[in-house]
Amino acid sequence: MNKKTHSDELLVIKVRHPALHFLTSLLMTTPLSKFKSDTTESTVDVDHRLWMQAALHGYEDKRGGVETTFGDFEEAKKTAAAIKWEAIENLGTLLESFSDKLESRGTKVCWASNGKEAVDYILQVCRDHGTQKIIKSKCMTTEEIHLNPALQAEGMEVVESDLGEFIVQLREEEPFHFVFPAMHLKRDKISAIFEEKLGTEPSSDPEELTMIARNLMRRKYCEADIGISGANFGVADTGMISITENEGNARLTTSLPKVHIAVMGIEKVIPNMEDLSVLLPLLGTAGAGQWMTAYNSMIGGPRQPGEVDGPEEFHVVLVDNHRTRLLADPEQRDALRCIRCGACLNVCPIFKNIGGHSYGTTYQGPIGSVITPHLRGLQSYKHLSYSSSLCGACTDTCPVKIDLHHHLLRNRRDAVREKGGRMERFCFRQFAQVMSHPKLYRGSEGLMRLGAKLWSPLEGKKADPLKAWTSTRTLPSPAPKSFHRQWREQRGGDS
Amino acid sequence: MSGKQAILGRIREALAHPSHPEVRTLAGNGERDVEKARAFMPPGGETVEERLQNFARLSEVLKVELVLVPDLEAAKESLNAMREVEGWTRIASHHHDLSDRLVTGLQPDLLWTDDQPGIDALERCEVGISVCEALIAQTGSILVTGKGCGGRALSVLPPHHVVLATRDQLLPDLYAGYEHLRKTYGDSLPSFISFITGASRTGDIERILVLGAHGPKRLTVVLIG
Numbered sequence: 001m002n003k004k005t006h007s008d009e010l011l012v013i014k015v016r017h018p019a020l021h022f023l024t025s026l027l028m029t030t031p032l033s034k035f036k037s038d039t040t041e042s043t044v045d046v047d048h049r050l051w052m053q054a055a056l057h058g059y060e061d062k063r064g065g066v067e068t069t070f071g072d073f074e075e076a077k078k079t080a081a082a083i084k085w086e087a088i089e090n091l092g093t094l095l096e097s098f099s100d101k102l103e104s105r106g107t108k109v110c111w112a113s114n115g116k117e118a119v120d121y122i123l124q125v126c127r128d129h130g131t132q133k134i135i136k137s138k139c140m141t142t143e144e145i146h147l148n149p150a151l152q153a154e155g156m157e158v159v160e161s162d163l164g165e166f167i168v169q170l171r172e173e174e175p176f177h178f179v180f181p182a183m184h185l186k187r188d189k190i191s192a193i194f195e196e197k198l199g200t201e202p203s204s205d206p207e208e209l210t211m212i213a214r215n216l217m218r219r220k221y222c223e224a225d226i227g228i229s230g231a232n233f234g235v236a237d238t239g240m241i242s243i244t245e246n247e248g249n250a251r252l253t254t255s256l257p258k259v260h261i262a263v264m265g266i267e268k269v270i271p272n273m274e275d276l277s278v279l280l281p282l283l284g285t286a287g288a289g290q291w292m293t294a295y296n297s298m299i300g301g302p303r304q305p306g307e308v309d310g311p312e313e314f315h316v317v318l319v320d321n322h323r324t325r326l327l328a329d330p331e332q333r334d335a336l337r338c339i340r341c342g343a344c345l346n347v348c349p350i351f352k353n354i355g356g357h358s359y360g361t362t363y364q365g366p367i368g369s370v371i372t373p374h375l376r377g378l379q380s381y382k383h384l385s386y387s388s389s390l391c392g393a394c395t396d397t398c399p400v401k402i403d404l405h406h407h408l409l410r411n412r413r414d415a416v417r418e419k420g421g422r423m424e425r426f427c428f429r430q431f432a433q434v435m436s437h438p439k440l441y442r443g444s445e446g447l448m449r450l451g452a453k454l455w456s457p458l459e460g461k462k463a464d465p466l467k468a469w470t471s472t473r474t475l476p477s478p479a480p481k482s483f484h485r486q487w488r489e490q491r492g493g494d495s
Numbered sequence: 496m497s498g499k500q501a502i503l504g505r506i507r508e509a510l511a512h513p514s515h516p517e518v519r520t521l522a523g524n525g526e527r528d529v530e531k532a533r534a535f536m537p538p539g540g541e542t543v544e545e546r547l548q549n550f551a552r553l554s555e556v557l558k559v560e561l562v563l564v565p566d567l568e569a570a571k572e573s574l575n576a577m578r579e580v581e582g583w584t585r586i587a588s589h590h591h592d593l594s595d596r597l598v599t600g601l602q603p604d605l606l607w608t609d610d611q612p613g614i615d616a617l618e619r620c621e622v623g624i625s626v627c628e629a630l631i632a633q634t635g636s637i638l639v640t641g642k643g644c645g646g647r648a649l650s651v652l653p654p655h656h657v658v659l660a661t662r663d664q665l666l667p668d669l670y671a672g673y674e675h676l677r678k679t680y681g682d683s684l685p686s687f688i689s690f691i692t693g694a695s696r697t698g699d700i701e702r703i704l705v706l707g708a709h710g711p712k713r714l715t716v717v718l719i720g
């Protein structure tokens with residue numbers, strides 16, 4: 001499929017009056033209503049939208065260049081998909097071997113069924129060490145289980161060391177994109193928040209701004225009692241986590257403090273270390289268009305005998321948090337293969353227009369729309385399955401070949417099956433009847449024309465039964481003569 | 496019931512229903528043969544010459560300074576020159592056949608991570624000089640481990656990382672890198688292993704590349720032979 005075809009058109013979303021918008025936002029609190037008001041807001045700023053789209057295009061363009069250096073990019077994707085497929089199909093066995101190996105080298109492994117168990121465990125470790133300062137490297141799973149607020153509530157200082165994460169942390173907002181958390185911010189905004197929160201001089205030079213964070217963070221690494229990281233993969237046969245990053249912040253976070261805690265979803269496990277020889281290049285290429293991300297590090301325990309440094313304690317927290325619920329779905333469990341490369345966000349026409357914050361989820365974009373209903377409840381998040389043009393760009397681009405756009409359809413189907421309106425079901429049944437019987441269909445044409453005539457004076461009025469639909473759209477009036485009829489009249493014979 | 500048993504139980508239950516065949520054919524019909532997949536990945540090079548070419552080309556893209564020297568004498572000279580130009584006053588390294596020969600005498604006062612000098616002392620060094628386990632031609636990466644290359648911090652804390660390597664350490668691809676690790680360490684792999692591909696970098700501000708986000712701003716490979 002041609003990449004250019006499903007990228008640039010702007011979605012036309014009708015803008016409400018700001019005052020009305022404010023009032024409705026006060027009344028609205030469900031994920032759906034919040035989604036509606038947030039998307040309305042984010043789509044209004046056309047300049048920002050175009051700017052963001054250019055940035056996302058940049059990742060795509062770079063990726064295109066790197067893809068050509070592969071012997072066969074499509075075949076590499078297939079192998080990656082097969083690796084993750086095998087991992088998910090053998091999840092239990094692999095997790096056990098992963099955990100046994102880790103434990104045999106002195107790592108403590110915690111199996112947390114939900115977010116609360118994971119947070120409680122981490123809090124306990126922190127308390128045991130009298131922790132005051134924590135340095136963190138990027139970890140979406142900890143966002144998912146709301147770890148930072150829990151640690152801060154106990155009076156601990158938590159600093160995000162990844163530059164993008166640090167910026168959104170200072171701004172007290174959620175990451176915009178799970179790979180590029182601060183991609184929505186221009187340098188003036190970043191300079192402003194540094195000035196406000198860190199008291200630094202304003203700057204419009206990205207290098208200077210980066211150095212502000214670097215210098216501050218250096219102290220933080222050395223002072224921190226505990227380092228908390230995520231993991232991109234868990235290697236079962238060697239008992240190691242693998243972390244992919246560009247900045248070196250994860251290496252410092254996992255090397256300098258006396259205690260290191262890694263938090264990872266149970267789906268991150270893969271069979272063998274050698275599998276990484278396919279997965280690592282794909283991870284760097286798919287999302288950011290890099291050859292390889294700068295640091296791909298494996299950690300298999302605390303400091304071992306004969307090693308000169310490294311933490312004295314290493315904990316791995318395995319988080320389920322409804323992943324087994326997704327696993328129980330034979331049609332959609334393959335969504336657990338996601339390696340969180342971010343590529344599907346970069347190409348998604350919806351993400352390009354509404355931006356990451358509108359989703360109101362830890363994982364944005366197509367993959368977020370697929371898995372969030374499973375992790376947080378189908379009915380509350382079913383609207384995400386509709387925020388898709390079903391263009392399939394996500395499925396096309398996914399390096400582990402997850403059938404993303406079909407999963408969105410499956411979510412739609414399941415949401416209706418579980419709790420479809422009776423009226424809706426009735427209507428669709430009638431519709432199906434009519435569509436599958438030509439005689440009935442022809443008979444209904446006349447009815448439709450009559451209905452349209454009777455309805456037209458009501459259009460847009462209060463009493464209009466179709467108001468929800470017609471308030472933002474115009475219903476086309478039926479053609480005076482159907483195609484069938486014209487055919488018969490002009491060509492003769494029966495159709 | 497422990498958390499472990501609970502999770503494993505749920506996994507068993509979930510997987511009792513086999514995956515839907517339609518999903519499998521749509522999305523998961525590849526073959527998991529990682530060794531065969533080497534052919535699908537970017538090439539590493541058959542001969543040492545080809546590997547060197549690939550490594551040099553990628554070093555340029557990644558802004559890694561690659562210094563090719565014929566022998567130890569020349570390597571020593573180039574280290575001396577770097578010290579002069581950059582004005583190194585505090586140098587950190589670790590004991591290894593290669594580094595012992597090249598770093599000793601570079602300066603009267605040297606910090607050896609084998610003596611476990613502590614984070615603060617290491618942080619004050621302008622340069623960390625280490626050996627590596629291997630170089631990967633396919634990706635332009637440097638393979639280091641905590642055990643063989645002076646610890647976890649030496650190659651990431653000082654603002655300049657200098658890698659000492661010999662030509663025979665050039666491996667074609669990542670796969671060969673893992674093979675090499677297994678051969679060298681068997682079942683007791685180091686607790687820390689990293690593929691370093693270029694200097695520390697970020698593009699978090701408007702996608703503009705800045706080197707030295709948190710780790711080294713400069714990465715130099717001195718390749719001997």
Ligand code: SF4
Pocket residue numbers: 286337338339340341342343344345367394397398399400401402404
């Ligand atoms: S679903 Fe695929 S494309 Fe999207 S983040 Fe996951 S691995 Fe990447």
